[in-house]
Amino acid sequence: MMKSLLIANRGEIACRIIRTARAMGVRTVAVYSDADANALHVRQADEAVHIGPSPARESYLVGDKIIAAAKATGAEAIHPGYGFLSENADFAQAVLDAGLVWVGPRPDSIRAMGLKDAAKARMIAAGVPVTPGYLGEDQAPERLQSEADAIGYPVLIKAVAGGGGKGMRRVDAAQQFSEMLQSCKREAASSFGDDRVLLEKYILSPRHIEVQVFGDTHGNVVHLFERDCSLQRRHQKVIEEAPAPGMDEATREAICAAAVRAARAVDYVGAGTIEFIADASEGLRADRIWFMEMNTRLQVEHPVTEEITGQDLVEWQLRVASGEPLPRRQDELSIDGWAMEARLYAEDPAKGFLPSIGRLDVFDLDPFYGAARIDAGVEQGGEISSFYDPMIAKIIGRGESREDAREQIIGELLNATIWPVRTNAGFIVRLLRHSGFERGEVDTGLIGRDIDQLTAPEPPSSGILNAALGVLAMPDGRDVVGCDVLEHQIAQAARPWTSSSGFRLNRPASLAARLVDQSGTVYEFDRGDGIDPAFVSRREEWAIVPELGTTFAFRPYAVRSSNLGPAADGAILAPMPGRITAVEVTPGDTVTKGQRLVTLEAMKMEHSLTAPFDGVVAELNAAPGAQVNEGTLLVKVERSE
Known part of the structure; x- marks a missing residue:
């Protein structure tokens, strides 16, 4: 077993790997950028190395810096986590060439499954069913449009080198294809450095089913059953579960066996996921489930597999990378x-x-x-x-x-x-x-x-509003729970000369109160109309109260702020820091409501900023490639007369 490990990642996956490695007695080294100098994973690791500025392309995506950090700290192995360099075959090879252990599949396996068109061809040869589509080398827009027309809409455009929901667009009609293709290729080039795409028939009642596979250097390959990852937004997973609802044993056996064949076809070592698309219009059936792609790494959703099998997949990764056989045989794995x-x-x-x-x-x-x-x-x-x-x-x-x-x-x-x-x-x-x-x-x-x-x-309940009001009335500003607020208000009510309940002889004892939230919305309610025993905290003038998963922040209505309410009429502001990737207009252009003006890339996603009404572009402060801060005026649109 290795004695020291560098984690070439950040966030929750870095923290997760550190926990498992520590439990196995493995020393851990973290790497971090400027933005992550005080991050949790940096403080949890035994040692941490600074690798560059905040942008990932200058830090977490620079393989030479990571390998240098491993050598400088005496780390024997590098674990890439997921994202960043985890599926970069060249980086995996560089790690091996440096005499270090790569906690992942062989570089050749990554290459074989990294390009979706080549991977599909390999799966067809291995007898794994694949989704109908176009995998050709001809990337001319006219050819792609023609193939999409032949497949029939809706069609899915997918980046050949894509992953994580990036570089994917659904096209519902032929007239949308050209615009969607350009957007997909632009995002693919930015995210993966490769703008090539493939086309797939879009399944109208799709379920996303994936199978966890694991291989070792001794020729063993097993599956750890399926996961359902169908709840997605913009092709990014939101909820995952295992096992898949409605999966019968015969279908499970068929899909898991296909996943093992797929892994064996590329001599797979380590943790990987075979992703399938299922037409669920008639329930889950083996003859309506097709291979989509393989993720040659640990997946974000691996904990659900761990929870139903009782296995620590990060521990499996470290053991396999150290040359040990798989910890369990197939007949020793079951769903619980x-x-x-x-x-x-x-x-x-x-x-x-x-x-x-x-x-x-x-x-x-x-x-x-x-x-x-x-x-x-x-x-x-x-x-x-x-x-x-x-x-x-x-x-x-x-x-x-x-x-x-x-x-x-x-x-x-x-x-x-x-x-x-x-x-x-x-x-x-x-x-x-x-x-x-x-x-x-x-x-x-x-x-x-x-x-x-x-x-x-849902809007905040009267109980939550009263809990917030109670916290704002308490002199010490400490964190309290709803029952403490209630106790405070009862005590105040017992003292009519100091009570805020609106006590007045010959008049009702209630009094309307008003609070304002962060967006500038004003809430008027009756004081004392019930208090929910929620956790409430105060931060300066704000009372922070959660309800049904939403965190509300309130302060007295009398406190005003210049930044409450919407932006100036017609002013298109950057909603977050990011990089301008496309500018669709010039000063003086006539635009219509909803027309795309500027595309902003932030947090690895593209965001289209559109005209709020029909008008004329009066001011333009955006240029492709420019970095902008939140609140920057990008475009000013004046209404048409």
Whole structure:
């Protein structure tokens, strides 16, 4: 077994690897950029090495710096985690050439499965069914348009070198193809340095089923059963679970056997995932499930497999990389119970899931519940940066049944308090309570069909408003729970001369109160109209109160701020720090409401900024390639007369 390990990653996966390695007696070395100087993984590791500026292309994506850090600290092996360089065959080879152990598959296996078109051809040869589509070398837009027309719409455009939901576009009609192709190729070039694409028939009732596989250097390959990752937004997974709802034993046996054949076809070593697309219009059937791609690394959702099998997959990785055989044979692996994972992102669902950045002044995942497993890469006081993926934690529930696992995650997030950074916690709660999801009737279109319902949080209850009011009335500003607020208000009510309850002879004892939230919305309510026993905290003039997964912040209405409310009429502001990737207009252009003006890339995603109404471009301050800060005026549109 290796004695020292460098983790070439950050966030929750780096923290996870450090925990397992430490339990195995392996010394750990972290690497970090400027933005991560005080990150949790840096403080948890035995040693940490600075590798460059905040942008990933200048730090976490520079293989030479990582290898140099391993040599300087005496690390024997490098674990890439997922993302960044984890599926970079050249980096894997460079690690081996440097005399270090690579915790991952052989470089040739990464190359074989890294390009989706070549991987599909190999799978066809191995007898693994694949989705109908176009894998040709001819990348001329006219040829791609012709092939898409022949396949029939809807069609999915996918980056050949893509992964993680990047470089993918659904096209529903021929007239949309050219614009979607350009957008996909632009994002693919930015994310992967390769703008080539392939085409696939888009399955209208799709389920995303994947199988965890593992191989060793002794010729053994096993599967650890399937996961269902169908709940997705923009091709990015939100909820994953294992086993897959509605999967019978015959179908499970067929899909898992196909996954093992796929792994053997590339002499696979280490942890990998074979991803399939299933047409679920008639339930899960083996003859309606097709190979999509292979991820030659550990997946974000690997904890659900760990929870149903009782195996530590990171430990398996370290043992296999050290030359040991797989810890279990196939006949020693079985499914026990049900597990589910929710990805907690720093983003605002109510604003189109725009990433949210800043300091986590409050980060408390339900102080009362605490039954679920939490894999987090941040803690209270940490910073959410614009430079990296916005996922900050994974909430994993496990139980004897699917309902047990679901309720664990809901229970963990109902009173989660996270502020001022916005998160998707409330969105997750609403999604887990969706009637279709409760019944196990999931497909990749579920979120999109009900997006308005899922992204619209309930307004705060009168009880929550009164809890906030009570905290703001307390003199010491300490963190309190709702029952403490209630006790305080009861005591105040017993003293009519100091009470804020509106006591007046011959008049009702209630009095309307007003609070304002961060967005400038004003809430008027009756004082004393019930108080929920929620966790409440105060940060300066703000009372921070969670309800149903949404964290509200209130202050007295009399306190005003110049930054409350919307931006100036017609002013298109950068919603977050990022890089301009496309400018579609010039000064003086006539534009229509909804027309795309500028494309901003931030947190590895493209965001289109559109005209708020019909008008004329009066001012343009955006140029392709420029870095902009949040709130920067990019375009000013004046209404047409």
